[in-house]
Amino acid sequence: MSEKLGVTPAKSARHRARELALQGIYQWRMAGSDIAVIEKTTRDEKSLGRYDVEFFGQLLRGAVEQNEALSEKISPHLDRALNELSPVEFSVLLLGAFELANLPEIPYRVVINEGVELAKTFGGSDGHKFVNGVLDKLAAELRPVEVAAK
Numbered sequence: 001m002s003e004k005l006g007v008t009p010a011k012s013a014r015h016r017a018r019e020l021a022l023q024g025i026y027q028w029r030m031a032g033s034d035i036a037v038i039e040k041t042t043r044d045e046k047s048l049g050r051y052d053v054e055f056f057g058q059l060l061r062g063a064v065e066q067n068e069a070l071s072e073k074i075s076p077h078l079d080r081a082l083n084e085l086s087p088v089e090f091s092v093l094l095l096g097a098f099e100l101a102n103l104p105e106i107p108y109r110v111v112i113n114e115g116v117e118l119a120k121t122f123g124g125s126d127g128h129k130f131v132n133g134v135l136d137k138l139a140a141e142l143r144p145v146e147v148a149a150k
Helices: 013-031 035-044 053-065 067-077 087-102 108-122 127-142 144-148
Strands: none
Touching: 013 035, 013 053, 013 087, 013 108, 035 053, 053 067, 053 087, 067 087, 067 127, 087 108, 087 127, 108 127, 127 144
8 A cells, every 4th residue: 555655644543642641741841830731721722633532631640640650660771860861752751651551451562662753753863762772671671571472
């Protein structure tokens, strides 16, 4: 099946929910905005396209509410201090760590791939490689049976 040049395939509702959750986490991290306000503002916005509203809320609230515990899980896999990460890298890793730790029904490879795609879209030029490496190590720690079965 060939794609028309310049036409991007439609994003899945879950991918779009991850993008919006990432943006919400970024806003929370950078501006200290109230997570309930971020969630409500996003849900009230009508021009965001099709996305899984419930999944968005679960990701946004879960990642922020579990920020400290997830940060502790991420830190040992970093090559620098957590506060030295770019805000986008931090947000992608927090989101990925939440999914790996709390949503076992989503295969770890999907979580890593989504994190890499988000980092490519929103992050710096090589940030996706860093995100891939950290999430891969985190998956081995949090889901050893699933990773071993690959």
